[in-house]
Amino acid sequence: MIVNIQKYLSNTYNISLDTLKGNKPIKDKDEYKSYNLSIILCWLLHPTQVYGCKSLIARFHGCKHKNRIFRLIKLYEANKGFKAYVDHALETYYKDNNARN
Numbered sequence: 125m126i127v128n129i130q131k132y133l134s135n136t137y138n139i140s141l142d143t144l145k146g147n148k149p150i151k152d153k154d155e156y157k158s159y160n161l162s163i164i165l166c167w168l169l170h171p172t173q174v175y176g177c178k179s180l181i182a183r184f185h186g187c188k189h190k191n192r193i194f195r196l197i198k199l200y201e202a203n204k205g206f207k208a209y210v211d212h213a214l215e216t217y218y219k220d221n222n223a224r225n
Contacts, residue, residue, distance in 0.1 A: 126166045126184045132217060133162050146186015159185070164196045164210055165217065 134141040137158045142148040150156050166181045178190045187193070199206050 125170065126181060129166050129169060129217075130162055130184070132220070133158060133165070136216070136220070137161075145184065160192075160196055161210065161213055163187075163193060164200055165213060167193060167197060168200075168210070168214065169217070 130141060130144045133139065134144060137154075139155050139158045140148055143150060143155055144159060144162050150159055163181060163185055166184070167178070170177050170181070178193045181193055182188075182190050200210055201207075
């Protein structure tokens with residue numbers, strides 16, 4: 125699931141897959157925005173948000189700690205602008221995946 129989301133975002137937002145996996149440094153704020161979007165989408169689209177899935181998401185994105193995921197979840201819940209940005213990306217993800225099937 126996480127790998128599929130990373131591949132989708134790599135193709136959609138024209139960002140290197142290595143950057144999303146944390147193997148390559150982030151160059152500019154657009155890549156940073158896409159990197160954070162990848163993390164929050166992985167959390168929101170994870171079928172069961174159970175114990176251990178935050179660690180899995182962090183590992184697949186090259187994060188050393190789960191703090192980034194906690195901060196992004198909190199930002200998603202508190203900031204309406206960020207929530208609208210993520211929700212739009214979610215809608216696009218659903219539309220694109222339904223069109224393929």
